[in-house]
Amino acid sequence: MPEQDHVRVEPAPGPPLLASRLTPAVPPEPVVARPRLLRRLDEGSAGPVTLVAAPAGWGKTTLLASWMRLGGAPPDVEPGTVLPDSGDLSVSPADDPVSAWMSVEAGDDSDRLWAYLAAALRSAIGSSEGGPVPDRPPRPDQLEALAATLAAADRPVLLILDDLHRVADPAALTGLEFLLRHAGRRLRLVIGARAGLHLPLHRLRLAGELTEIGPDELAFTDDEVADLLTAHAAALPATAVHRLRERTGGWPAALRIAALAVRGQADPERWVGQFGGDQPEIAGYLREEVLATLDPAEEDLLRRTAVVDTVCADLAEALTGRADAGQVLADLAGTGGLLHREDTRPPWYRYDSLLADLLRADLARLPTEELRELHVRAADWYAGDGRPADALRHALAAGRWDLAGDLFVAHWPELTRYDRDPVRAPAPTPPPAEVIRADPEVALACAAERAYAGDLPAATGHLRAAAGHAVGLPVPRRDRFLRLVTALELTVARLADDRTEVRAAAARLLRTRPAEATPTRLPTGATGSAPTAGGGGAADDLDLRAFTGTALGLAELADGALPTARFVRARAAAREAGRPRTELVAASRAALLLAVRGELRAAEQAARDALGMPPCRGWSCRLDCGHAYLALAVVALLRDQPEEATANLALALPALDVTGGWAGDPDVDGDLLSAADQPVAAAVAALCRAQLRHDSGDPATGQRLLVRAREALADRPSADELAALLRAAEAELRAARGDLDSARDLLADAADEGAEPVLAVTLAKVQLRAGDAATAERTLPDWQTPDATAWPLPVRLDAGLLDAVLAQRAGDGRRAGRILEQTLDLAGPQGCRRVFTRAEPQVRDLLAAHLDAGTAHFTLVGDLVRGAGQGAVGPAAGARGALDEPLTERELTILRYLQSILSNVEIAGELSLSVNTVKTHVRNIYRKLDATRRREAVRRARELRLI
Numbered sequence: 048m049p050e051q052d053h054v055r056v057e058p059a060p061g062p063p064l065l066a067s068r069l070t071p072a073v074p075p076e077p078v079v080a081r082p083r084l085l086r087r088l089d090e091g092s093a094g095p096v097t098l099v100a101a102p103a104g105w106g107k108t109t110l111l112a113s114w115m116r117l118g119g120a121p122p123d124v125e126p127g128t129v130l131p132d133s134g135d136l137s138v139s140p141a142d143d144p145v146s147a148w149m150s151v152e153a154g155d156d157s158d159r160l161w162a163y164l165a166a167a168l169r170s171a172i173g174s175s176e177g178g179p180v181p182d183r184p185p186r187p188d189q190l191e192a193l194a195a196t197l198a199a200a201d202r203p204v205l206l207i208l209d210d211l212h213r214v215a216d217p218a219a220l221t222g223l224e225f226l227l228r229h230a231g232r233r234l235r236l237v238i239g240a241r242a243g244l245h246l247p248l249h250r251l252r253l254a255g256e257l258t259e260i261g262p263d264e265l266a267f268t269d270d271e272v273a274d275l276l277t278a279h280a281a282a283l284p285a286t287a288v289h290r291l292r293e294r295t296g297g298w299p300a301a302l303r304i305a306a307l308a309v310r311g312q313a314d315p316e317r318w319v320g321q322f323g324g325d326q327p328e329i330a331g332y333l334r335e336e337v338l339a340t341l342d343p344a345e346e347d348l349l350r351r352t353a354v355v356d357t358v359c360a361d362l363a364e365a366l367t368g369r370a371d372a373g374q375v376l377a378d379l380a381g382t383g384g385l386l387h388r389e390d391t392r393p394p395w396y397r398y399d400s401l402l403a404d405l406l407r408a409d410l411a412r413l414p415t416e417e418l419r420e421l422h423v424r425a426a427d428w429y430a431g432d433g434r435p436a437d438a439l440r441h442a443l444a445a446g447r448w449d450l451a452g453d454l455f456v457a458h459w460p461e462l463t464r465y466d467r468d469p470v471r472a473p474a475p476t477p478p479p480a481e482v483i484r485a486d487p488e489v490a491l492a493c494a495a496e497r498a499y500a501g502d503l504p505a506a507t508g509h510l511r512a513a514a515g516h517a518v519g520l521p522v523p524r525r526d527r528f529l530r531l532v533t534a535l536e537l538t539v540a541r542l543a544d545d546r547t548e549v550r551a552a553a554a555r556l557l558r559t560r561p562a563e564a565t566p567t568r569l570p571t572g573a574t575g576s577a578p579t580a581g582g583g584g585a586a587d588d589l590d591l592r593a594f595t596g597t598a599l600g601l602a603e604l605a606d607g608a609l610p611t612a613r614f615v616r617a618r619a620a621a622r623e624a625g626r627p628r629t630e631l632v633a634a635s636r637a638a639l640l641l642a643v644r645g646e647l648r649a650a651e652q653a654a655r656d657a658l659g660m661p662p663c664r665g666w667s668c669r670l671d672c673g674h675a676y677l678a679l680a681v682v683a684l685l686r687d688q689p690e691e692a693t694a695n696l697a698l699a700l701p702a703l704d705v706t707g708g709w710a711g712d713p714d715v716d717g718d719l720l721s722a723a724d725q726p727v728a729a730a731v732a733a734l735c736r737a738q739l740r741h742d743s744g745d746p747a748t749g750q751r752l753l754v755r756a757r758e759a760l761a762d763r764p765s766a767d768e769l770a771a772l773l774r775a776a777e778a779e780l781r782a783a784r785g786d787l788d789s790a791r792d793l794l795a796d797a798a799d800e801g802a803e804p805v806l807a808v809t810l811a812k813v814q815l816r817a818g819d820a821a822t823a824e825r826t827l828p829d830w831q832t833p834d835a836t837a838w839p840l841p842v843r844l845d846a847g848l849l850d851a852v853l854a855q856r857a858g859d860g861r862r863a864g865r866i867l868e869q870t871l872d873l874a875g876p877q878g879c880r881r882v883f884t885r886a887e888p889q890v891r892d893l894l895a896a897h898l899d900a901g902t903a904h905f906t907l908v909g910d911l912v913r914g915a916g917q918g919a920v921g922p923a924a925g926a927r928g929a930l931d932e933p934l935t936e937r938e939l940t941i942l943r944y945l946q947s948i949l950s951n952v953e954i955a956g957e958l959s960l961s962v963n964t965v966k967t968h969v970r971n972i973y974r975k976l977d978a979t980r981r982r983e984a985v986r987r988a989r990e991l992r993l994i
Contacts, residue, residue: 068150071112077278091258097237101262103336104300107239144203147171151210157219171204198231209239217245266297279306287319304328324404353406354421357397365428443475448489455492460594461628462495463538487516530559549602553595589624607766611640635671638678645840647682647877654678673702687881730756746780753777771803805842844882871904883911941968
């Protein structure tokens with residue numbers, strides 16, 4: 048971005064103009080450089096219009112003024128640099144735009160607006176270039192002359208218009224729009240505004256002529272917050288910096304207020320922990336700069352809807368009684384930045400946390416009955432919309448004890464939290480003692496609400512209070528009551544990560560099942576189970592099985608185990624019971640574990656089902672989606688679809704908090720594995736990433752990923768199977784790098800009794816790579832025994848393929864073909880291709896020979912022959928050759944059939960062609976491949992990698 052030329056502005060007739068409105072504003076000191084935004088302005092200003100749009104306090108003027116004073120984003124400005132307060136500007140090179148600044152004020156009508164526009168343009172292009180610049184709303188001929196002057200100017204004109212939203216008259220900007228369209232791209236606008244601009248932004252956006260910088264980009268990052276605090280001599284530890292950034296949403300005005308205030312605090316970290324929008328400094332700014340722009344009805348709607356965390360049109364109508372509430376919400380989200388629209392259908396809106404603090408502080412000052420009525424309306428709406436957790440919270444806040452007790456009894460399996468982020472809501476007023484005596488389930492409802500909010504001590508207290516009232520209950524109700532107490536004890540233990548107590552509570556809960564209850568059967572194809580049989584028992588038994596199965600499965604995952612069947616059963620029970628939240632958790636975890644087992648069809652279906660469930664019930668589904676996307680990544684990897692695997696990993700990793708060292712960056716030192724919370728997901732992500740790294744020619748980085756993942760599982764008591772998968776993958780990568788000795792050392796205990804089969808199979812592969820076929824054959828475990836059906840499919844396929852290769856090397860081609868056909872029988876239904884396409888070079892020859900011998904998987908083997916060896920390590924089987932005259936698509940198709948035992952007549956029947964046409968194509972194939980017989984043509988085509 049160029050600096051401003053010192054061009055003398057000739058005064059225009061009429062009222063005097065303020066020079067301060069034609070020079071960049073002087074921002075409050077200190078100003079911290081933000082190179083990423085300066086570069087963004089540099090890039091945007093090369094086009095017609097750049098719009099910096101955000102609500103008050105987002106640093107629009109500060110950014111634009113800093114950019115103009117610096118003359119763009121110079122390479123020597125680093126993050127955290129405190130910008131000088133000097134306004135000295137140098138003249139730009141001749142090929143750079145010349146810039147001008149104008150600050151817009153309220154009341155700038157056409158006359159006043161154009162007077163300042165004329166002065167700004169005159170300062171840029173001068174009054175001598177092509178005629179005078181009109182200083183009042185110009186006539187059409189004057190506009191055309193000015194447009195022509197701009198179009199003929201030696202240098203583009205960059206006009207920065209700050210606070211352009213203050214122009215309320217659309218006609219006032221007509222001349223500016225005309226100039227923009229007819230100045231031959233010599234006029235470039237950089238606009239700072241809040242909202243409601245009367246410019247054709249949609250047309251510019253569709254034409255690709257608009258660069259937009261909004262609140263998401265203007266928000267401070269953690270590093271920028273730290274820089275700002277340091278510049279104000281108010282440095283804080285990284286955890287406090289992150290907390291401050293989260294509380295403010297990166298809002299620059301709030302951060303500056305906090306930076307000024309924190310210096311005088313005796314305990315700055317504690318002060319940051321209590322920082323909120325109800326503090327006087329923040330509250331005053333919000334009232335004066337944000338709420339003051341609204342009419343009273345809009346402000347009242349915001350205040351009343353702030354009783355909930357997020358709001359949609361129907362809920363807003365229920366809370367306010369306004370039929371137009373949805374339109375008001377959409378307008379406020381689209382123009383004022385007061386609400387953020389979430390990507391859901393129908394749209395839901397949420398407030399910035401500081402604004403929510405202020406509005407809820409105002410709510411607390413409402414008359415008690417009015418506030419209670421708002422909570423009652425919210426509770427009724429949530430209950431009718433199938434959101435029991437939200438309904439329970441508001442029922443308790445409203446003192447609707449009857450509704451709270453009924454909600455808990457009817458929906459207890461869905462009133463538990465499965466994500467790691469609690470819903471931090473203030474504790475409602477506890478019910479009176481007489482209410483608990485009459486209806487002790489209300490105390491359980493209070494315990495469930497506090498557990499959901501992450502307040503486990505309070506939840507435990509409510510549980511103890513409730514337990515004392517069980518004795519006086521009649522037997523049927525007492526049995527149900529004690530079951531619900533145990534379910535809550537299980538919930539509290541799981542949220543406290545007390546896995547021992549989780550198992551104990553689950554055992555107590557399962558002992559309450561009816562004696563005649565029928566176990567849930569696994570669906571067909573899941574973990575090799577029997578066909579589906581309907582789950583028996585009443586609805587409460589289905590709830591119990593879904594709830595305990597999910598809780599136990601999560602505890603086992605936290606220990607590093609792979610409880611596939613448990614999650615599959617829990618999902619089936621949850622679906623039958625109509626518990627979508629529990630089903631989502633179980634389905635997403637089942638999808639990942641099924642994928643690891645190689646049951647790709649079932650895994651893909653479970654993942655798609657999980658991702659297809661509507662995330663509109665107030666749940667935090669981030670972790671669930673992360674598991675589902677990771678499952679799809681594993682499926683794609685095993686099907687040898689690296690691009691799809693990479694895309695799904697990119698969606699999974701942020702949701703699982705597995706970040707850094709990705710997106711092509713070979714340095715993984717910054718990786719953060721979420722092993723503490725999700726050890727299995729973190730390890731599976733490492734497996735995927737390591738293999739993709741290997742495929743891209745970087746096995747060393749993949750090896751480091753696997754080492755770190757294994758280290759993270761070291762203290763997990765049930766992680767043997769998962770650790771073995773990681774160790775086997777690491778050994779393969781070591782061998783791929785030619786380090787066969789360390790690969791064998793890593794697998795030294797593979798032959799021990801009780802060792803995981805994957806270790807022995809991998810050791811046999813390493814031994815064969817080292818040229819010791821005899822030892823490899825002795826090491827390879829029997830993959831066809833009944834016990835081997837429990838192995839993960841990729842391990843069985845590796846074993847079968849290695850067995851076939853060893854048979855071929857021993858000269859037993861018939862046995863090799865028979866074993867290969869059995870391996871294909873296993874791989875085909877799941878679409879598992881990687882074991883073939885990324886195998887050793889000799890596998891391609893084995894597959895090609897199998898085509899000649901005949902197979903029930905002709906199409907699959909043909910595809911595998913073309914793809915096999917692409918990821919093999921070692922000497923390539925030969926470079927793809929080139930023909931003097933390439934084969935046509937039809938000839939390539941017929942060439943693939945020549946690999947089979949089909950006659951020309953049969954090939955003609957398969958392709959619906961005449962026999963003479965097929966014969967003609969075959970002759971052309973022979974001629975182009977310089978062959979005289981079918982077998983010779985096929986051999987030559989394989990050498991050239993045509994098939």
